[in-house]
Amino acid sequence: MRTFKLTLEYDGSGFNGWQLQSNAKRTVQGELEAVLLKFFKRRVPVIGSGRTDAGVHARGQVAHFRVDTLMSCDEIQRAFNYNLPQDVVVLRVEEESLKFHAQLSAKRKTYSYHVLNRSFASALERERCCFFPRKLNIPLMRKEAREFVGTKDFSSFANVDPSHKGDAVRTLYRLDIKKHGNRIVFWIEADGFLYKMVRNIVGTLLGVGSGRFPAGSALKILQAKDRRAAGVAVVPQGLFLEEVKY
Numbered sequence: 001m002r003t004f005k006l007t008l009e010y011d012g013s014g015f016n017g018w019q020l021q022s023n024a025k026r027t028v029q030g031e032l033e034a035v036l037l038k039f040f041k042r043r044v045p046v047i048g049s050g051r052t053d054a055g056v057h058a059r060g061q062v063a064h065f066r067v068d069t070l071m072s073c074d075e076i077q078r079a080f081n082y083n084l085p086q087d088v089v090v091l092r093v094e095e096e097s098l099k100f101h102a103q104l105s106a107k108r109k110t111y112s113y114h115v116l117n118r119s120f121a122s123a124l125e126r127e128r129c130c131f132f133p134r135k136l137n138i139p140l141m142r143k144e145a146r147e148f149v150g151t152k153d154f155s156s157f158a159n160v161d162p163s164h165k166g167d168a169v170r171t172l173y174r175l176d177i178k179k180h181g182n183r184i185v186f187w188i189e190a191d192g193f194l195y196k197m198v199r200n201i202v203g204t205l206l207g208v209g210s211g212r213f214p215a216g217s218a219l220k221i222l223q224a225k226d227r228r229a230a231g232v233a234v235v236p237q238g239l240f241l242e243e244v245k246y
Contacts, residue, residue, distance in 0.1 A: 003066050004076060005094045005102065006032075006046075011087040012057040012236070013127040019051045028052070028088060032063065035083045040067055049102045049109065049244045050193070055236035057128065060091075060110075060243040064102040100246075108173065108245040109193065113186040113202045114238045129183070130202075130238035136209035138179055144208045145175045147218040148201060155225040157201050158194035159233070168194060168225075177205070187242075196233050204231035 008028070016025035020033065029046055036044040049062040071079070073093040080090040099105075114129040116122055121131040155168040174189040186202050204221060207213045213221075213231065221229045 001066050001068050001098065003064055003096045003098050003100050004073065005092075005096045005100060006063045006065075006080075006090055007092040007094075008032075008061045008063060009059050009089050009091055010057065010061065011127075012052060012055050014087055015054060017052060017054045017056070018048050018061075028058075028061075029063075031084055031088055032065075032080070035080055036065065036067070038083065039079060040069070047102050049106050050241075052239075052241055053196075053236050055127070056239045056241070058241040061241050062102050062106070062244040062246075064096065064100060066098070102244075105246050106192075106244050108189055108191055109241065110174075110187065110189040110243040110245075111193070111198045112240045112242050113188070113198060113234065114240070115184040115186075115202075115206070115234075116182060117184050118182040127237050130234045132206055132210075134210040136184070136206070137211075138177065138184070138209065140215060141205045141209040142177050144215070144218040145177055145205060147222060148172050148175050152222055153225055154194055154197055154222070156221050156227055156230045157197045157204070158227065159196040159200070160227070170194065170197070175201075198239060199233040199236065200227075200230055202238075203234045206234065207231035 010028050015028055018028045020027050020029045032046045044065050044067050046063050046065045052058060073095055077090050077093040116125060116129045116131050117136055119133050149172050151171040153169050158168055170190050170192050172190045176187040178185045188198055208217055
């Protein structure tokens, strides 16, 4: 038995998220397992570093599977990319030890979130950004964002999910806000993320930048440990899983 690590990119627009579902809706995991079924004539589970929701994209998702085969990593990559739909690409295949686990072995993850900040939307970018027409105070947003960096309880930024119960403490190593013309990009790196945590943090910072929340709100919302205190989640289309570190 051998363990193979996959690094993937995908356009989440046409998927109902990462995780295989019983309702026959299209998922990234389902597409990958369909290729393995074709080659190995049995279901081979593909385990991702984490679930991405419907509409969320990835430039560096990581997954693994275990199978008894003589195929090389290059042969497996070619087999995937020849048989996968065009909105999923396997960037790399590497052999790992049997101890490797795409989810449990992960140390850090980096997400980016893209906001189009102008008075009119984009026809071409509508599936890859959040359209936000209100004027934003970027310096204030950056100041408030510093409150999130470090080891904190992020209960205020976690949606309730029965499969994600437990400790809400996470360590954020980075929360940068970059402005490129009318596009604003949030870069967030942490040791792990709660359900919809990134989208809730970005929604809150947009609330600060647009005047919905006053200066000093970030710390107060963190201390509240109450999801109702924070801003609404932004749309999934602007979210990209950029990198998983091991």
